[in-house]
Amino acid sequence: MELCIQAGVELPEYPSRRRTQPIRMLGKKMIDRGGIIMPPKSTHSDEVLELDTHRALERFPPPVDSDVVKIAQSTLNAYEKVRWGVAKLMRKYTVKACGYCPEVHVGPWGHNAKLCGEFKHQWRDGKHGWQDATVEEVFPPNYVWHVRDPNGPPLKSSLKRFYGKAPIVVEVCVQAGASVPHKYKPMMRLDIVVPDSEESRLVA
Numbered sequence: 001m002e003l004c005i006q007a008g009v010e011l012p013e014y015p016s017r018r019r020t021q022p023i024r025m026l027g028k029k030m031i032d033r034g035g036i037i038m039p040p041k042s043t044h045s046d047e048v049l050e051l052d053t054h055r056a057l058e059r060f061p062p063p064v065d066s067d068v069v070k071i072a073q074s075t076l077n078a079y080e081k082v083r084w085g086v087a088k089l090m091r092k093y094t095v096k097a098c099g100y101c102p103e104v105h106v107g108p109w110g111h112n113a114k115l116c117g118e119f120k121h122q123w124r125d126g127k128h129g130w131q132d133a134t135v136e137e138v139f140p141p142n143y144v145w146h147v148r149d150p151n152g153p154p155l156k157s158s159l160k161r162f163y164g165k166a167p168i169v170v171e172v173c174v175q176a177g178a179s180v181p182h183k184y185k186p187m188m189r190l191d192i193v194v195p196d197s198e199e200s201r202l203v204a
């Protein structure tokens with residue numbers, strides 16, 4: 001959302017003060033502050049509720065069975081579209097990720113707050129180690145095991161090396177009936193036959 005706001009999207013629930021003229025920098029020093037920054041008018045809208053995920057499960061009724069596949073497919077399409085858009089925007093707006101902790105920062109320079117949560121190296125003095133972020137750091141896939149048949153027997157740890165993984169949103173949508181996007185098929189190991197546990201010892 002921060003990346004989209006920086007790219008110019010106005011979201012009433014996240015009012016943003018915007019400069020009317022560009023600031024001028026000399027190196028990292030600001031020599032002209034640009035135009036007057038007006039505080040945004042505060043507005044309230046129903047969109048706030050839509051973005052608030054707190055207890056969202058209780059707010060929305062479960063889908064009717066006949067809609068499930070359609071919802072799964074459109075959710076998966078939306079997921080892919082967001083991932084595509086994030087990758088595009090990151091080509092234009094710099095995003096930094098800390099090499100030591102999960103913090104991500106949208107902007108040309110990582111901030112200097114000494115809040116790095118990871119093991120405190122004395123030489124870093126609590127500062128983050130900023131690097132250019134990857135798409136995965138900005139939009140984490142959160143890989144989970146792919147379950148071929150949710151109604152079948154549970155996964156066996158002895159067969160672990162035959163199981164594939166998928167980003168959690170992809171896995172949920174596929175289990176709900178969405179078709180598997182081509183690029184995830186090898187990752188989900190749909191190309192191999194999972195042996196019975198007795199056979200697995202015999203497989204090289």
Ligand SMILES: [Zn+2]
Nearest residue numbers: 098101116128
């Ligand atoms: Zn850090």
